[in-house]
Structure formats: C-alpha cells, structure tokens
Amino acid sequence: MVYVLGVNLPDRNLVKFALTQFYGIGHVTAARICARFQMHRTCRVRDLTPLQVTALASFLSSPKDSLSPPRYPTATPDFVPSTKTHQELAMEFRADRLRRETENKQPEFILRRLRDKRIRPDLLKDLKIEAELKQEVRENIAHQKMIGSYVGRRHAMGLPVRGQNTQNNAKTARKLNRVERYA
Template sequence: MHILGVALPERHFVKHALTHFYGIGNATAARLCARVQVHDRCRVRNLNETQVTALTAFLASPSNSPTVPALPLAAPDFAPPRLGAKFTPPQVQPPPDMLREIKLETDLRRQVRDNIAHQRMIGSYVGRRHAMQLPVRGQNTKSNAKTAKKLNRVERWA
C-alpha cells in the first residue's frame, strides 16, 4: 500500500509501518495510530478505507486536522451530583497537540539541510565537521578505517 508516495509493507503492524515515513519514530507512530483510531495490533493489509483516508488526510496536512477533544469520555457540562452546594466544574485546558506541529519527508529534509547550511555558514565546529564529512557528534576517528582514510588522504597529482 502506498500513502503519500511511501510504500508501507502489507504484513507489518500499522504502528511499525508508519516509521517508514521520514520523521516518524515509534512514539509518534503510536500517537498517530491513537489519533486516527487504529488498533495497536492492526496490520496494514487489514486497514479499512475510512482508516486509510483518515491517515492520509492527517499526514497530508497535520496542521489543518480537527482538534482532539479535551474530555473525550465525558460531556463538558458533566458535573457530579452534590448535596446542597452549587458545583461548577473546573475549566480544563486541552493538552498541547504534539502531532499538529509534525514535519514529514520533504519539509523535514529541507529543515535539516538548512540547519546544516547555517552551521557551515557561521563557521561553528559542527559546521566545519560537516564540511569535511567527518563525524559531528564526538565519535571516535582514530580506529575507524573509513574515517582514517578520509583524515590521512594524500592529494596526488598524476
């Protein structure tokens, strides 16, 4: 099955298949499945058309998706009965929706590329390591053969 140009394996659980999208990990995939009401153990081949449509619509534009209700299990005007006292339910703020800010595929790749270009432009240590195609996050370069080959390269003119 293809969703937005990404091939999802038919035999995988939906939660694991969604990690094929660039920018979606395990935790985000679990939240996304809960958001579009897909069971944990549902496989991609068992999705019905409404679930596929909901998933595609959300991934196409997460910022335009409908908001999650603050109290999904009770009506907002629900109040437990009190004897003799007038009870006003507290105002509940909905938790911030992390999935509305998600960036996927091309947008995320562009953002990462721009961040690296910014690091190179300002001349930071990280930017210089990126420019030389060396490890950026403190990995060992002494004993790794591929990195040592880059470091000890000799320019030879034929």
C-alpha cells in the same frame, strides 16, 4: 501494499511499525498517530479501511490543518455516581443546558479543562515528515556551515559530527588541525 504519500506500507506489518517507514516518524509518534485514529495496537495495514487510509493520508499531508481529536470530559476526583434513573438524569441535563444557554455560560467541565495545566497542546500539530523535514535539516546544516561552527566545519569536510570514530583517527586529526590553523 498500501501506498501513502509516496511510501509503501507493507500489508503484513502492524500499523504502528509501518508508519515508521516515513522519514521523521518514530515509534512514539507512530503510537500517537494510531491513538488519534483509534487503531488498536494489533491492527495490520491490510486491515485498514479505505476511510482510515484516506484519513491517515490527509493527516500526514498537512497535520497543521487537521482537526484536533475530540476531548471528552472526565470525572473529577470527588465524583459520586448518581442513583437516579436515566429519565431523571436526562430531564436534569436538559434543564441545566437550558439554564446555561439563557445565561450564555460555558459548562463547568470546559472551564475546568481550561484551568487544568495537565491538558497539553496537540503534539502532532508540529509534525514534519519526509521532504519538509529533510529541507529543515539541510537548512540547519547550512546555517552551521555559514556561521563557521565546529559542527559546520566537520559537515563541510565530510567528517563525523557527533563524536563517532573515523576509520583513521590520526589522519582526521591532522586534517582538522590543518583547517583550524588556516581559519
């Protein structure tokens, strides 16, 4: 078993399913984390290298401080592959880079990426797990109770909040009516 941030990850599980052992990580987030660390979908916890386990633990401990994954430029729709040799392309690239450095401009693909609205911000930067997420949930419930909302009152009485059935609906309704009469 791999022990990461107080959570045991079973050796036989796939990494994307083992990550769901953390409070606050679901299947979609686990898949994003696996993609970020380039773990294929059939990778098991026992197959992780110590470097990958360390990188995963450091990311999960503070996602805001971690570096974003590198973004590689993609070809434009009008791209046509060149028939030049590798040496000719290398010479052309060096000359273009030298010209750009003298002009002190950014490459076209970076400017295109900045203009492109399809590039989304890193969704894993705002990831909250375990104690931090539980604290936020507690604060939200306390806020609901403090403002006296319907949901807050149901939390305070220990009743279902999202429309679930209780074991005795009549008793619950009487209890809630009593509270509303005095409120």
